[in-house]
Amino acid sequence: MLTQTVQSTIASPTKRKKPELLAPAGNLEKLKFAVLYGADAVYIGGQKFGLRSKAGNFTYEDMKEGVAFAHAHGAKVFVAANIIAHNEDFEGMEEYFRTLYDIGIDAVIIADPAIVEVCKQAAPHLEIHLSTQASTTNWQAVSFWANEGISRVVLAREVSMEEIRQIKKYTDVEIEAFIHGAMCISYSGRCVLSNHMTNRDANRGGCAQSCRWKYDLFEEAEEEDTETPQIGKTELPMFSEEDDSFTMSSKDLCMIEHIPEMIEAGVDSLKIEGRMKTVHYVATVVNTYRKVIDAYCEDPEGFVFKPEWMDEILKAANRPVTTAFYYGSPTEQDQIFGVPPKMAKYDFAGLVLDYDEKTGIATIEQRNHFAVGSEVEFFGPKRDNFIQKVEELWDEEGNSLTEANRAMQKVKMRVTQPVKPYDIMRKEKK
Amino acid sequence: MKNKKPELVTTAATLEEVERVFEAGADAVTLGHERYALRQPGHFELEQIKEAQQIARKHGGRVYAVMNALMHHDEVGELAGYLEQLAPHVDAVVFGDPSVLMTARQVAPELPLHWNTETTSTNYRTVNFWAGKGASRAILARELSLEAVLEVKRNTRIEIQVQVHGMTCIFHSKRELVSNYVRHQGKDPEQEIRAAQRRMFLKEDNREDQRYPIFEDRHGTHIMSAEDICMLEHLSSFITGGIDALKIEGILKPLEYIQTVVSIYRKAIDRLAENPHADIDSGWLDELKSIQDPARPLGTGFYFKQQIY
Incomplete structure (x- = not known):
């Protein structure tokens, strides 16, 4: 060896x-x-x-x-x-x-x-x-x-x-x-926005993520009257109506x-x-x-x-x-800036608990809703992903189901490729 | 019983200001080179730092060079040469990054070192850690209660400095956040910001009455507090608690403002050191209020606040 x-x-x-x-x-x-x-x-x-x-x-x-x-x-x-x-x-x-x-x-x-x-x-x-x-x-x-x-x-x-x-x-x-x-x-460690805006200590786990909030940026305008330079300064917006807010995300x-x-x-x-x-x-x-x-x-x-x-x-x-x-x-x-772009969202639909090589049927623990007709993708350690449709679903007693709608519900389904315990079945959020 | 007088420390943007703040009663000024110092009201070349020392000597005062930036690769290589030249002309160097401490101990072992990381100098054990590495003074975070400050002092042998007046930094990013925003708007940051630099502020959507100053420089983007600390009425606690230095921060303030503030704190410290139970003249507070920008409330920062986490 x-x-x-x-x-x-x-x-x-x-x-x-x-x-x-x-x-x-x-x-x-x-x-x-x-x-x-x-x-x-x-x-x-x-x-x-x-x-x-x-x-x-x-x-x-x-x-x-x-x-x-x-x-x-x-x-x-x-x-x-x-x-x-x-x-x-x-x-x-x-x-x-x-x-x-x-x-x-x-x-x-x-x-x-x-x-x-x-x-x-x-x-x-x-x-x-x-x-x-x-x-x-x-x-x-x-x-x-x-x-x-x-x-x-x-x-x-x-x-x-x-x-x-x-x-x-x-x-x-x-x-x-x-x-x-x-x-x-x-x-990191050099921000206390959260402390100042919410009284929550960022450096002890209380960070309120104030940096990602919405702000407006202004310029303080010089006053004509120089007699009292500290008093009555006006503010000029450094943005127009259609501009996104100032954000630090x-x-x-x-x-x-x-x-x-x-x-x-x-x-x-x-x-x-x-x-x-x-x-x-x-x-x-x-x-x-x-x-x-x-x-x-x-x-x-x-x-x-x-x-x-x-x-x-x-x-x-x-x-x-x-x-x-x-x-x-x-x-x-x-x-x-502005509305965050929409990212493709996937749900953890189910976890593979078991797989029967002879029948090609997997036992899945439900984590999010899926149903007959759902398109799902399997992935797992050291394997290639594969996509398939859920053709049929059964409960543990072999009764036919149309959907898996309970958290941690154990269901069986046929898979088009072999799977292993701890493989994950994901589903795109529509 | 007489108390030890704490040192009154303030900032200066120019040599002219150095002269004026000492005249107003400051015991020490902090100043620095923009390459190594964060959030200074002005920039001082080495030659000017030497002159500042001359001015300070004339008034029996001290000059502390600020080198509190988070150093990146390029700066680290320059530190030894710079510190060697700087050391004879200043009474201490203010550091945050360990690279400054290490280099100073090699090239200028006699130079006193003040530890200041701002947000992370929050407990006496950490103060004592830096004391063990050679720091002779710790400058505490502004997010501490008065009680916590005094507890730090009771548990350390090195000098403790706290801020008693002015604004504080509440955010430092290495990014150019204002320029990035202006570019996102499709405008040229050079054009838009140059004129407005150091006069810009943010308002958060749910805090319309708070103005947070924001500016950019070679170290990135800095956001400052919406209120100015004013601890004039509570100075006796610091004095009886043995706090060694009290800082008036002058960034983003005109010279006249700093002069007035320094002279009032000078009078108050002198009086309270004689008798900590003496009253503060109500006229002093009125005068501070009269020169205060109405858009920036005076407050007590975190000295009497409870934080959660």
Whole structure:
């Protein structure tokens, strides 16, 4: 076995070391899908100290189960503890990190250096990654954090591809960079719009996404009367009736077409955003990046980007996509103004529980409504998608059905190609 | 019992303003080179910083050079040379990015360092972390309560600075958000923004009475608070709490405004340091109100506010 591996490595010297594919997991179910669909690591939130106070977030029990599942599949689990802390937020923190270490969590993602200190004290062997919330933008800052015992730095989203190359040249710490998902339009951690407009602390998980609200832009006009320059200034609109509002909404990051460059730049971990996203989103996005990374690393020279990968990614997209700062400063083309363009929307229609090879019949657990006559698409880890019509439906007792209209209802249907448990059946929203 | 007088720190846009704010009673000014400093009222070349130091010395005051930008690759390479030249002419450097701290410790180990990341300087443990790295002063986030500020001070050995007057930055993006909007309208940002720069503001659709100043520069887009902090009536809490420096932010304000504000805080600090229970002259507050832009309310920021998350 070992000899074989060595031989195959020698036989293809151009292969690349695969970077880690890191996926979000808002809850235990999403963690399992992320791992099964090809993530090398997942990041989750605990009950405390994380920024997504509204994501599912894991109890210690969930974490144990998640770690057991991930480790059994050769994947790692990271926990985000990425708040910017206030004086009172440190209570119970040492205990928390000790528990994470005991549970077998592989690393924690931290933004505040004081929390780094607590973690180092409480769980000296727990690996620490510096969060993107620390807005690390240059190699010297990266090496500063490396000296603090940080094993990996998640770069600021403002760093370009060329800057990543420079950072990798000057440092030897692991670099993690975002490849997909929603983005702060500000430097992460450097926005308190939410605090000022809603009293909700953005840097402790309360962000109200005020940046995506509608604003109007004005110019303060100079007064003729210079006697009292502070008083009674007038406002001139810098827009006309038909103009869109001033908004600060970024398109979502998508680097699916640029994975080879990320790998060649030396990025160690490719990160997908979205602990609040659905199972369908996580499975689709992870699956597609997995295919691209594998295809490139297997044969870098022969690699050709398949347009179907982009089509697939867009089936889970919530917004139009951009490469953000990787190739220069984002322009108006990288933002969303006015009514957001309608994206193709797909529902997670059903989950494959079982498949009978002899009869070609699959058992499906319903997740969203589908019926006889629906056009559905199956996708799953390491397989090609296929589209088919639902010809007939039966319940578990074999009674004929016209539709699957109850959540978690188990139904049977004939499939035109073999399927496996955990394959997903999706349906386009009409 | 006499209290230690906190240092009164303010900003200046030009050398002329440096002179005027010291005359008005400031103990220190912050200023910087636009390449390395965020949100300054003016730009100072090295030569001008040297002159500012001369002016400060004449008044027994200090000059702090602001280098609080998030540094990108190009700037990092320049830091050593710049800091080496700058160090003899300033009393401290204000930093946010670790690259500035690391470089300063190499090329100018004696230079005092003030840590200021604005939004993320929120607890005493983090303050003490930077103290351990060589910071002699921490400038706290404006999104802290008075109680939290005093708790930080009680739990650190380094100097603590807070803002007592003026506007605060509430958003910083590296993107050109105003130019992008103007281009989206099909207009030329050069034409549209140049004249309006630093006089533009946003209104949110459900907050029509709030004007948030917005401007663009080489560091991206900055949005500022709709109200000006005014802590004149609460200065005694800072003084008895041992806060080391009080900042009056002068960005987007005319010189006359800054001079008046500085002179009033000067009088108040002098009086309260003698006797923290002394009254603030109601005339002082009236004078501050009389020079205030009516579209910008005076408030107490987050000092008496509870935040949720």
